[in-house]
Amino acid sequence: MDEVRPTSGAQAHGLVQLFPPGLQAIYGECRRLYPEQANPLQVTAIVKYWLGGPDPLDYISMYRNVGCPAQDVQEHWHYVSFGLSDLYGDNRVHEFTGPDGPSGFGFELTFRLKREVGETAPPTWPAELMQGLARYVFQSENTFCSGDHVSWHSPLDNSESRIQHMLLTEDPQMQPIQTPFGTVSFLQIVGVCTEELQAAQQWNGQGILELMRGVRVAGGPWLITDMRRGETIFEIDPQLQERVDQGIETEGSNLSGVSAKCVWDDLSRPPEDEEDSRSICIGSQPRRLSDKDTEQIRETLRKGLEFNSKAALPPINSQKQSHERPSRKDSLESESSAAIVPHELVRTRQLESVHLKFNQESGTLLPLCLRGRLLHGRHFTYKSINGDTAITFVSTGVEGAFATEEHPYAAHGPWLQQTSLDSQRLSELIDTLFPLWLASTVSLQKMI
Numbered sequence: 001m002d003e004v005r006p007t008s009g010a011q012a013h014g015l016v017q018l019f020p021p022g023l024q025a026i027y028g029e030c031r032r033l034y035p036e037q038a039n040p041l042q043v044t045a046i047v048k049y050w051l052g053g054p055d056p057l058d059y060i061s062m063y064r065n066v067g068c069p070a071q072d073v074q075e076h077w078h079y080v081s082f083g084l085s086d087l088y089g090d091n092r093v094h095e096f097t098g099p100d101g102p103s104g105f106g107f108e109l110t111f112r113l114k115r116e117v118g119e120t121a122p123p124t125w126p127a128e129l130m131q132g133l134a135r136y137v138f139q140s141e142n143t144f145c146s147g148d149h150v151s152w153h154s155p156l157d158n159s160e161s162r163i164q165h166m167l168l169t170e171d172p173q174m175q176p177i178q179t180p181f182g183t184v185s186f187l188q189i190v191g192v193c194t195e196e197l198q199a200a201q202q203w204n205g206q207g208i209l210e211l212m213r214g215v216r217v218a219g220g221p222w223l224i225t226d227m228r229r230g231e232t233i234f235e236i237d238p239q240l241q242e243r244v245d246q247g248i249e250t251e252g253s254n255l256s257g258v259s260a261k262c263v264w265d266d267l268s269r270p271p272e273d274e275e276d277s278r279s280i281c282i283g284s285q286p287r288r289l290s291d292k293d294t295e296q297i298r299e300t301l302r303k304g305l306e307f308n309s310k311a312a313l314p315p316i317n318s319q320k321q322s323h324e325r326p327s328r329k330d331s332l333e334s335e336s337s338a339a340i341v342p343h344e345l346v347r348t349r350q351l352e353s354v355h356l357k358f359n360q361e362s363g364t365l366l367p368l369c370l371r372g373r374l375l376h377g378r379h380f381t382y383k384s385i386n387g388d389t390a391i392t393f394v395s396t397g398v399e400g401a402f403a404t405e406e407h408p409y410a411a412h413g414p415w416l417q418q419t420s421l422d423s424q425r426l427s428e429l430i431d432t433l434f435p436l437w438l439a440s441t442v443s444l445q446k447m448i
Contacts, residue, residue: 022087022103023058025179029186030080033173034063043127049083049138050092056134057083062122065112072216076224077122079111080174081130084137086181096181103182105143109133110171111189114226125157130189133166144187146170147205147254149197151361156191161227163191167200169209172222191225195232202368203247204254208233211240253372257381257392260362264391264416268352350407354416356391358382369393390415 031038043060047053059082067073086094086104094104111126133150137143148168155161167190174186190209192200200208211233212219217226218233234241358366362382369380374395381392394401396419403410403417410417 020088021180022085022089022184023082025177026080026082026085026087026108026184029174029177030061030063033078034065037063041122043124054135055131056093056138057081057127057131058087059083060127060130062124062127064115064122068222071221073220073222074216074224075115076222077113077115077126079109079113079122079126079130080186081109081134084108084134085179085184089181094181099178099180099182101182103179103184105137106183107144107185107187109189110174110186112222112224114224114228116228123157126189129156133189144168146187147209149192149200149205151197155227156225157227159227162193162230162232163225163227164194165192165197166190167192167197167205167209169206169223188223189225190219190223191227193229193232195234199234199241199244201255201365202253202372203244203251207244207247211243215240248372252376252378253368255365255368255372256379257383258362258365259385260382261359261386262362262382262384262391263357263389265355265357266349266351266353266411267355348402348410348412351409351411351416354409354418388414392417394419 030040034040041062043062045053045055045058048058049056061080061082063078063080065076065078067075083093084105085102085108086096089096109130111130113123113126115122133144146169150166150168152165155164156166157163168187169190171186171188176183176185190212192208192212196208196212209223212223213221215233215236217229217231217236219225234244370393373380374393377395377397379392379394379398379401381390383390392401392415394403394417396405401417401419402412403419405419408419
């Protein structure tokens with residue numbers, strides 16, 4: 001439970017000797033932007049997360065921003081979180097690893113909400129939205145970066161608004177800071193409509209954000225969210241859809257994978273073969289991905305955000321980079337309690353046919369996977385949120401894949417790779433089947 005209160009003058013000016021250094025560093029950046037608002041309204045977690053409370057963010061400060069008439073930036077409320085980075089440096093929340101790396105998760109969230117006429121105090125619902133995103137980060141230990149999208153499927157303010165999803169970008173005013181506990185950047189939440197989210201998935205988040213910067217009512221240069229916006233950027237300016245379509249055609253999508261509800265089954269193996277059947281992945285005791293496999297899938301998704309001249313699945317590294325914090329879970333690390341099967345003891349199997357099952361939302365991304373990724377010589381991964389199953393679609397030119405033209409379906413433990421011999425044919429198949437999509441189930445037989 002949170003409460004709203006003003007910050008104390010001593011805290012706001014950093015006059016208390018025991019004022020936490022990480023907190024003071026963020027306040028310093030806020031004071032740079034808002035020197036006349038030393039005592040902003042603040043949503044505060046009554047019971048702090050490190051004392052067993054439910055809210056990971058200790059504070060969310062709320063500032064009144066007058067905008068910038070020279071850039072046609074309208075007046076708005078500016079929200080800043082405190083708690084995703086290390087505020088205290090004493091291991092009560094985040095492991096302190098020194099000043100050279102990221103502080104805590106390495107970022108804080110911000111949000112810019114259009115100020116309505118006559119509004120004298122900032123609405124507090126954005127604070128709960130930010131707490132919800134923070135809970136996801138703390139529970140999953142997955143971090144956000146600029147260009148990421150969040151499928152929320154509900155109006156951000158619980159109204160009837162069309163703004164039901166989010167994109168993330170760098171805050172246009174707040175600069176990355178160096179604290180005694182590491183670096184902190186500021187990621188701004190941007191509210192978007194469903195059509196804009198889908199365009200970001202099919203093309204890329206940064207491209208959609210850039211289009212929104214050019215539409216004042218959709219955000220303008222500082223990407224200010226207007227919950228009363230009733231039109232998408234494509235309805236406001238139909239030519240923007242042409243730019244997205246052209247971008248998809250020429251560049252493809254930079255979305256390299258998603259967390260999903262998915263399973264796969266080996267149809268070429270008789271069900272009585274218990275020792276090496278797919279029951280190891282979809283049964284009650286799923287076999288876990290090895291650390292090396294997990295690292296490769298994680299790097300697969302990370303590399304997918306880069307437009308390389310030659311697509312390649314990254315090599316399996318035996319050790320992580322030294323700057324990575326061992327206390328932070330990789331984005332695809334399993335939460336299963338089953339025993340890990342050593343990488344070296346899991347052989348790669350070639351399969352004749354497979355059966356794939358996805359939930360509805362994941363299934364709707366198959367056209368993106370095919371047209372936005374495979375047709376551009378890239379790869380796309382579905383990682384199960386319920387276990388260690390992973391499904392990677394790869395183009396024939398992707399290096400490092402264990403699925404090949406000769407053996408287009410291959411499995412390494414619970415990780416399936418499928419190489420498309422004819423992506424255009426698969427794309428046409430999706431065009432035919434997609435209008436009839438009901439159970440989000442697809443069967444793929446080996447093409448002979």
